Amino acid sequence: MSLRSTVRALPTLFRVGFAEMVAYRAEMLVWVLATTMPLIMLALWSAVAHDAPVGRFDQQDFVAYFLATFIVRQLTGAWVAWQLSFEVRTGTLAMRLLRPLHPMVSYAVENLAAIPLRLVVALPVAVLALILTGSERLPRDPLLWTIFLVSLLGGWLITFLANAAIGTLALWTGSSVKLMDVWLALYMVFSGYLIPVELFPPLIRGAIEVLPFRYQIGFPVEILTRGLDRGAALRLLLGQWIWVGLFVLGVRALWRKGLQRFAAYGG
């Protein structure tokens, strides 16, 4: 599997993945509709900020924050952990291994192929957010916009790689869906998805600084809504890509060791 043949296969893989998404569009729409959490949290925080702003957040800020959260979540989604766990258990991973392409590449392209359709859902929400809260919260600096785009990519990579790492553990345990549940619980709480990172008590905030979760959602959202200055944004970007690097190394090591144990039960 040379690099060249992999790159040549990418557009086709992407088209196949996209066609699959279009075929199951109703299913995907339900997945998107199930992302009600930002709306619930928006209602809660609006009630909290009803009489006086919380920190620097007034009700309008919360609207902007949680709609941005919805958008970033849509664009950084990945579900390889469930896929891998399922394919290990049923033995269908064997089919993937036969192809002259690294399975992780095919997973990545399949997951990325969902993004155009998700963008269709996310764009109206973005427009709504602009109408409701105005554009003065958005960053003015082109460098910050560049950092935002890079941070979206980094956020997606961390989500994908964490999924892949946990999914790979299924090669040892048979199923790693439960472990993924634990990860998901931590991710929900500490990523800024439910609570803006700034509003945590200082002690928890210190822990969040070194955990990967904030870089999956909170960081891109903060650039969009808070006007992080260049220095802070660059520092967080560095932190994010250190995590991306760590996850790449981790997934590589796990995958190499785990694959030797793969027995393709029932395949």
Next chain:
Amino acid sequence: MSTTARYWRLFRVQVRSSVLLGLQYRADFVLDGVVSLFWTLTALVPLFTVFHLRQTVAGWTFEEALLVTGWFTLLEAILEGAINPSLTAVVEHIRKGTLDFVLLKPADAQFLVSTARFEPWRSTNVITALVLWVYAFVRMGRLPSPSGTLAALLLLVVATSVLYSLWILTVSAAFYVVKIDNLTNLFNSIFDAARWPVQVFRGLMRWIFTFIIPLALMTTFPAQAMLGRLPLPALAWSLVGAAVFAWLSRRVWLSSIARYTSASS
């Protein structure tokens, strides 16, 4: 033998077979317990953070909101232990066409599918709910109101019945759209809103959560009842509402099952 006695016996047989099945996977029991405890604890983080910043939110103090969380935790345990497992199995039957075998049996199909699987060991959250209530009342330095506690128990029955009816409605959708595992996901994500007192929501959302998807009567009303603050009409209307929901879900189930074509069997 009267019909009731016959169904009661059937019910016991179904429960016994579920328990025997569950005893085969004891390691899962421990793991499930640990994972759901972990979920409940992390779910408390927003509550603590919010009340770290404010004394009251939408008229609720920390201890009072904790009662609502307790009710949410209890209902989640009922959902996961008694309602989810059976109804997930129905969806699988519909997809594979094996519902035939259930329909052929000489008993009501809705009864059979609803009691097919119980996973009581997934209900470790019942204990968590009790701990939350005790903690909340100790912090308030008072006891729950006695008549209110009776009302709360009544509301527990009402809430369980509404939850079950809502589930039957969701499952009935499986006859039309077949692939439904993500509909259950949608259901769970909406149910998540019941974690907070309904007063937190405003306008359209509160209206929906009170009348269309009555999350209010599942968690907010019982908590208010425990505090002795639930107006009597709300209790009465909850009973009426639950009856209407049960009747509606039965009608929808019957008309959906009439559409069942036993595809792919």
